[in-house]
Amino acid sequence: MLKNIDCIGCLDWYGIRDPRGIPGMVKEAKVNLVNRVKEISNKARSILVGLSLIDPHIHLGSSLSSIDIIATLYLMTNVRDNDPLRRDYVILSKGHAAPALYVVLSELGLVNREELMMINEPWSPLQGHPEVKLPTVPVSTGSLAQGLSTAVGIARGLMAREASGKVFVIVGDGELDEGQAWEALMDIAESKLSNLFIIIDYNGVQLDGPVRGIKSTLTEALKSLGFTVLECDGHDPEALIDTLIQAHKVNGPKVIVARTIRGKGVSDIEGTSKQRILDDGGEPGFGSMRDAVGRALLEAGERYNDLYVVTADVGGSTRAIWFKEKFPNRYIDVGIAEQHMIGVASGLALTGLRPVAIGFAMFIMRAWEQVRNTVSRMNLNVKIIGTHSGLSDYADGASHQTFEDISLMRTLPNMTIVVPADPNEAGKAVLALMEHQGPAYVRIGRDYGPRVTNGDEFKLGKASVLRDGDDLAIIGAGPVLWDALMAAEELGKMGVSVMVINLSTIKPIDVDTVVKAAKRTGAVLTIEEHSTHGGVGSAVAEVLSQNYPVPIRMIGINGFGRSGRSTRQLMEYIGLTHRRIVNEALTLIKGE
Template sequence: MGPKLVMGSPRNAFGRALVEAGERREDLVVLTADVADATRTKWFAERFPNRFINVGISEQAMIGMSAGLSAVGFLPLASAFAMFLMRAWEQVRNMVCRAHVNVKIVGTHAGFADAGDGSSHQALEDVALMRTLPCMTVVVPADPIEVAKATHAIIDYPTPVYMRIGRDYGPPVYDDPDYDFVIGKAVWLRDGDDYAIIGNGPLLWDALQAAKMLKREGISVAVINMHTVKPLDTALLDKVINKFKGIITIEEHGVRGGLGSAIAEYVVQNPPEIPVPIKIMGAKSYGRSARDVRDLIKAQGLDSTSIVNTIKRLESRVRK
């Protein structure tokens, strides 16, 4: 089963929001690494040609130039495919984070979004790499509505930010384009009593479907959008780990180093009075070439049916 309705696409929402941000921020400069069409930064280039730079296929140079622009008073936003932005991790560390210059980095085609090009183009490690950097804020919006909201939010945020978005797969999680998006503030998408699914990105659509399926079987599941991986909404986490019988995390990222790891680290260091089991759901290996994103989601066991089965197995152990 897949989503019946896809409202726009993440990259289109990003491109439109970037133009809107350019209208109100004259200091905003956008850079890309020869992928203006694919990232939709071309729309910013068409509207503000004097504030757009295509550095060519050189992500490292793009980050270095961004750091320099920030140092002289501009607000640079660098965007390219998430996987190939990781080539520039050293430059992000040394030129952006160590200097603490205000650069925004947006990785598109993240997770399984670039299904047709195979594992070389599928970023499943980027959140892990970026959240290790002390100064970096990490944001993973859920759907096109939230991508647009998050784009404006990261541009106005006072620290360096890494945001990852998909390509064209963007099943609707929100139906209210006016909801309040706040970096570092998680969102309750659905309340429940037994288990909590905490996730981000497009897999939240599957989490919501799974919660509906489990309700019919008498299992009450809350769904929480932890769109900011760093800093985590620890106030919400404190409530969750003391309320539910178990926590399931889900993300379009590897099981090591992403949102699930971040939550597990926090729980270990701030244990609840009654221990709470945590199941981390994410990619266990590299992706592969596929006809569409749904094929990869199912192959990695991250679709709604897989979430239902995971919670049922957890329920059977908890009852014992």
């Protein structure tokens, strides 16, 4: 995949750092550099559109916004030096523009073009968000604002070691909603870091629409902190180069606000919040978990006039936007600020309202401390819905896939945890929890939702037996129970009688049903789309170890996820399938 080529353009290349640079040579080099950036950017736009037709899940709009910035930085900086103290670091904090980065790397010969066709495949190094395994990529990103903080650490480390390398970090304007971004900015200003260059890709759009109006004061806010703020057209290579040269002369904190257009060059999405030309189509053949939640919130809104929905710029993705369309006065979008979202929901509960905080499960976990110290500690009536959990956010990869949320939430006092098996149960669970007093976490996938339940009534705290059996009990939660039922069917043909239990309420766990299953079958196998550490398997093992110990095996996910073209593909890749369940079951029964 890798190709070794010489650096064709770095800051030293045409005398920006070297005061002995000859003006004529500098001018000619700059013209060549501008032309090269334009060449790469123009090619990249065509390639990106082609990639979006191969895999409609890529973040095309954000990539088209950032492509000129990325190309300029990669041609101006010394990112390919193997010396960690002499090299420059380019960090894509807005990691969803990864496809733009990959195309630039390809044009520079650092990634084979054939590799681009495999973007988002589980085995490909070109994941939904950048990974450090790629050449010149110093930081794995994807969770907004974290790349900026890491950039600060690298810049401090280089200064401490008296290194010549510089740090360049590309940040999205929507990304600046995150509190961590401002923690980093204040630290930069306070420490007067001069070897860090922040480039804000300011396209005026984020996931649910235009950036918040307060961003109009961004320049003034940054200047008030002590930053030198430079502005330029983020699609004009010459302007970008001139602004970077100017920034290089600034001895102290600096920010470049690059004005861009999201979806630049593609009329169907240009200047809009749309990321894609084609609708990704969900996952045909399966019910949608998030659609079920969206419908349930609408029904709950009709029933309860005190119900408020709070989200963090993911109303469209979570289907909470449906609630806004019908009940706009009871819908609050706090921007990309999950910690703040939990605080707002807590405050609403303290005034006697019935709040639901909804967001991606992965990023709700960055607010776990707020959930602990505010919601759980005060036993507040806040319902938290984490969507896109497990492998269901297949295209975005490891940064967006959470396999730890059950573990984290299960440790909290007062917290009820529900993991519905399918869309039918998801809708019923959300409605049932509206009547429950106290904190609750509902773990929901995206669109992958094969039918598992038969329309039975959902009972909070009660497990349900989906299939009866005498030789083995398979206990699980979530859509992976479909594979458990398929495995039970196959094992039945082999003469093995298998019970399958839907443990939809993880906490409080249905001790009685679990213990009865163990007594009847004498062996238990757990299955979950989550880590086996602290999840369903751990919860079941804790019950059995204290009440009726039997042989037990756990199937789950250990490690981090990968990007894919569908949830099912990732389940096959990781081995979370009925075939794996059959093999583990036979091993367990044989006592091996």
